[in-house]
Structures are given as structure tokens and as C-alpha cells.
Amino acid sequence: METGKVTGKKPNVILITSDHHRWDYMGCAGAVGVKTPNLDLLAARGTLITRTYCNAPLCVPSRIAITSGRYPMNTGCFTNRHPIHPHTPTFLHALRGNGYHTAMIGKLHHHVHVWDGDFIAHEADIHQLGFEHVHETSGKMGSGSIGCECQYTRFLREQGLLEAYRSWTGRFRQGNATMLPNEAWPWDQKYTQDAYIARKASEFLLQVSPDKPFYLHLGFVGPHDPYDAPQSYRNLYDNEKAGMPEEHIPAAPLTNVQRMEYNKLLAYKACITEVDSQIGRVLDTLKASGLQDDTVILYTSDHGDNAGDHGMWGKINLYEGSVHVPFIAAGPGIGQGVVSDAIVELIDIGQTVCNFTGCESHHYDQGKSMMPLLLGTTQQHRKDAFCEMGSDKMLYDGRYKLMYGDLTRDTRTELQAAPYHGPAFGRPVNLPPDRISLYDLLKDPYEQHNLADDPVYHEILAEMKEKLLIRLLCNMQAVPDDVGSVL
The missing domain is CATH 3.40.720.10 (Alkaline Phosphatase, subunit A)
Incomplete structure (x- = not known):
């Protein structure tokens, strides 16, 4: 090296x-x-x-x-x-x-x-x-x-x-x-x-x-x-x-x-x-x-x-x-x-x-x-690492991966149904009340075992939810006085 x-x-x-x-x-x-x-x-x-x-x-x-x-x-x-x-x-x-x-x-x-x-x-x-x-x-x-x-x-x-x-x-x-x-x-x-x-x-x-x-x-x-x-x-x-x-x-x-x-x-x-x-x-x-x-x-x-x-x-x-x-x-x-x-x-x-x-x-x-x-x-x-598809959100911390949303749903249909009038500052950043998935990628790299409902992982699930919420808050940018300057 x-x-x-x-x-x-x-x-x-x-x-x-x-x-x-x-x-x-x-x-x-x-x-x-x-x-x-x-x-x-x-x-x-x-x-x-x-x-x-x-x-x-x-x-x-x-x-x-x-x-x-x-x-x-x-x-x-x-x-x-x-x-x-x-x-x-x-x-x-x-x-x-x-x-x-x-x-x-x-x-x-x-x-x-x-x-x-x-x-x-x-x-x-x-x-x-x-x-x-x-x-x-x-x-x-x-x-x-x-x-x-x-x-x-x-x-x-x-x-x-x-x-x-x-x-x-x-x-x-x-x-x-x-x-x-x-x-x-x-x-x-x-x-x-x-x-x-x-x-x-x-x-x-x-x-x-x-x-x-x-x-x-x-x-x-x-x-x-x-x-x-x-x-x-x-x-x-x-x-x-x-x-x-x-x-x-x-x-x-x-x-x-x-x-x-x-x-x-x-x-x-x-x-x-x-x-x-x-x-x-x-x-x-x-x-x-x-x-x-x-x-x-x-x-x-x-x-x-x-x-x-x-x-x-x-x-x-x-x-x-x-x-x-x-x-x-x-x-x-x-x-x-x-x-x-x-x-x-x-x-x-x-x-x-x-x-x-x-x-x-x-x-x-x-x-x-x-x-x-x-x-x-x-x-x-x-x-x-943070990733999003509309209201569906993901956070990976190096071992655990949390996903909010219905992973089988094509969210494009819902997102495209709403008219688009330029930059959307009213963003869908709320955590959706859909399916929650938690995976241990160290033990389960192919994401076959959802741990979200496993009592053994409830503490880790809570920690990952908190990390995701922090990322959402950190990622959001305030709307500037001159919106056109950052379209």
C-alpha cells in the first residue's frame, strides 16, 4: 500500500x-x-x-x-x-x-x-x-x-x-x-x-x-x-x-x-x-x-x-x-x-x-x-451513511442498517402524483408509519433477517432511530431569505 x-x-x-x-x-x-x-x-x-x-x-x-x-x-x-x-x-x-x-x-x-x-x-x-x-x-x-x-x-x-x-x-x-x-x-x-x-x-x-x-x-x-x-x-x-x-x-x-x-x-x-x-x-x-x-x-x-x-x-x-x-x-x-x-x-x-x-x-x-x-x-x-427515497429513509452506521418505509412499494408513483412547482421546501422528512427494518450487516450481509421485532435488538433499534432522527435534523437546511439564491 x-x-x-x-x-x-x-x-x-x-x-x-x-x-x-x-x-x-x-x-x-x-x-x-x-x-x-x-x-x-x-x-x-x-x-x-x-x-x-x-x-x-x-x-x-x-x-x-x-x-x-x-x-x-x-x-x-x-x-x-x-x-x-x-x-x-x-x-x-x-x-x-x-x-x-x-x-x-x-x-x-x-x-x-x-x-x-x-x-x-x-x-x-x-x-x-x-x-x-x-x-x-x-x-x-x-x-x-x-x-x-x-x-x-x-x-x-x-x-x-x-x-x-x-x-x-x-x-x-x-x-x-x-x-x-x-x-x-x-x-x-x-x-x-x-x-x-x-x-x-x-x-x-x-x-x-x-x-x-x-x-x-x-x-x-x-x-x-x-x-x-x-x-x-x-x-x-x-x-x-x-x-x-x-x-x-x-x-x-x-x-x-x-x-x-x-x-x-x-x-x-x-x-x-x-x-x-x-x-x-x-x-x-x-x-x-x-x-x-x-x-x-x-x-x-x-x-x-x-x-x-x-x-x-x-x-x-x-x-x-x-x-x-x-x-x-x-x-x-x-x-x-x-x-x-x-x-x-x-x-x-x-x-x-x-x-x-x-x-x-x-x-x-x-x-x-x-x-x-x-x-x-x-x-x-x-x-x-444516509439515503432516502421520498419519505422512505435509511441509515447505516457501519454495522447496523435501519430502513423506514415499505421496501416493496415503488414510491415513484406516489411522489409523481403530486404536482411539481419547483424546489420543494415543504419536504416529506417525517418518519413514515410504515414497515421498519433493522439488519446486522456484519452477520447478515444479504439482509435476510429483519431484527426490528426481535426483543434482543430493541435497544439497538432505539439507538438507530435516534441516529436517523439526528441525521434528518442535521440534513435539513433552513429556507434562506432569498429562496432563489439556492434553488
Whole structure:
């Protein structure tokens, strides 16, 4: 293990985000049967933080928390229909004020994708957040929606593939989506959205001015469903039982439903490997351009994927597969070959970037810089991790995990039923009178045994409730006199 030293030169920073990548599906995280050679190499020359949590298990609220540095209860962004206000203060403004060129390429997902989805017409909104260079794409399903226009749909139109692509993705919207086959990408793999994003990122790195430091948010769309990795990646997982824990494999021949679930899981892993491959392409370009030694690289995902845990796919709930995400950091000053079990939240990214680049984020940023942790000057970061999905709340203190809310309910329907009129300062921060769950993740990492009703754990339950209440009170921000100043 090597800890680093910071040089006086302002480093470049690349924040790489994926979509739906659960924390334990990387080789460097100990996953069996998940092939991520490029992320493994990045972790080997950097620091892997094994207890990183998103602040909302859904795309838009999680991503807005990263950019704004504020919890969803304060931004009012709880679902994918609650967009960020373009005047929201972000750490990007501080970077620009410190002489940085700011860019975003790929999926940012700070506003509605399905309707009124003209990303190019709304590009000015992204500029107002602090990005100078913008090359935004929608996700897999968004790009296939009628009415969505983004850089990737323009590319597909130029290739004569847009209508065929929309027809193909439309099939995944019909009927029970959880039971649909996850088919391989049917065209040349150079046309996948993640391949396109990697190509544009590489072009940016080859053209960027060496006289000005840059910050790049590089957003890949995988491994979000549909799990449609090209066949070359699926071939790496050609055994329907590959990578399955032995206790999960039935001795008898698989039923049709079991086979479908196994194939779906392998298709998900193939999508992770595709993203890993595209990350490798970008990192190769970074090295070839001579920028690697001066660049801090951060990798994470907006949230995870249950991937069959608890009989569920996707996110929205507060189980580990949904809220526990990967985090890798590498670059000048960052410890090499370090595996840290410190508790980190994604909301900490903005303050961390500002700390490395020598500037200060805005006054309302609620994150905590990870720089001391990444430099090896401390081994601890947070006492606990907080996550929320509307009124459903979660707190993890390093051993015990408390969840308030009905974990089987999709809260998006209820949250989206209420009209949205901008930032919501009347926030649903009350503890809901729903199901309470308490898990000992040290003894029960797969969250199979709810201890909330066990008399032996009543004292611990009371302590966790108190910790959660304290976090809620600490997280809430007072409404300022000038509400518009912190939208």
C-alpha cells in the first residue's frame, strides 16, 4: 500500500459515472464471475472504498445530489420527474472561477428524458449549472423514445439506425418488462451508446488545451437495462451458471423461469463488462495523451441494481443492491493499492473535487471532502451513511442498517402524483408509519433477517432511530431569505 503526496500543479479531474452498477459486481470488490479488468487496474493504482452509498436509489435525485451537493429533501428532487433548476448552485461554478475548463459528455440525467426530451434545445440549462462544453446523451430507453433528441440520436440518424433502434427498444416497454428477454445488441458494437460516449470522450482528451486544467464528467449509460451488451461481451458469460454462488444453483435442471433469471443476470454482467471496456478505451487515450499523471480519476455509479436480490430487479428500494455503489479514486497524491472500509456518500464528491483543485464549493454544499481519506492522512470519513427515497429513509452506521418505509412499494408513483412547482421546501422528512427494518450487516450481509421485532435488538433499534432522527435534523437546511439564491 502506497500513500501519495499532492503536487503544486492543479490536477485535471475526470468523474466517471455508470448507471445501475452495484458495488460488489467488480473483480476488485471480490465478485466471482464479473469481468472488470480496467476497473480492477484502476483500483490497483488507486483507492477502492468499499462502503460508498448513494443518497437516493434513483437516477435523477441521486445525480442531482452529486452535482448540487445537497440532499434530495433540500432540492425537492425525489423522482426522475423532478428536474434540477438551472440556477442551482453547484461546485462547477467554483471550478470555473478557479480557472478550470468544465465539460460533460454522455449521460447527466438532471431532467426528464421521456417527454420534452430535446437535450440539444435545453443545452443552455446545463451550461447554467457550470458546464462549458456539453455533449449530452439520454439513456438507453430515453434515446429510444419518440420525442427524445440528443447527440446520440443525431448520431444514430446519421447512421440510418434511429428508427430501427426506437422500434427495437420499444419492445422492452411492452407488457411485463421484468419477464422480457434481454437481447444482445443487434448492430455493429461500435454503435452502442457507451461506445459512442467513449469515442467522444477520447476526442475531447486529444483536443483539450494543455494550458488549462479541466474537469470532465463522463457519464456512461450502462449497465442500465435493457441488458443489451453486444454478443462479444455476452460470450464471456456463455455458461448459464457462470459466477453463481454454488448454493444458488439448483441440483435439478433449471426451469424456464430460473433459466430466464440466470440469463438475465449474466446479461447484466455482460453490460458491466462493456462499460468497463469503454472506460478502458478512455483511460488508454488519457495515458497516450500524456495526461494520466496529472489527472484525478473518480469512478462511481448513481445507484445499484438488486439483480435478483429479494426477488427484485432495478432500484428504488433501500436494500444493499440498490443503494450500495462502487467508488474508485486514482491519480496524483492518492494512495495506491488501498482498500478502505470508510463510510462515504456520493454527496461528498463535489467537496472532494474542490479540495483537490484548490477551491471551495458553494455555501449550501452538504458534502464532506474525501481528500484526507484518499491521501491516507485519515482512515475514517463519516460515522454513518444516509439515503432516502421520498419519505422512505435509511441509515447505516457501519454495522447496523435501519430502513423506514415499505421496501416493496415503488414510491415513484406516489411522489409523481403530486404536482411539481419547483424546489420543494415543504419536504416529506417525517418518519413514515410504515414497515421498519433493522439488519446486522456484519452477520447478515444479504439482509435476510429483519431484527426490528426481535426483543434482543430493541435497544439497538432505539439507538438507530435516534441516529436517523439526528441525521434528518442535521440534513435539513433552513429556507434562506432569498429562496432563489439556492434553488
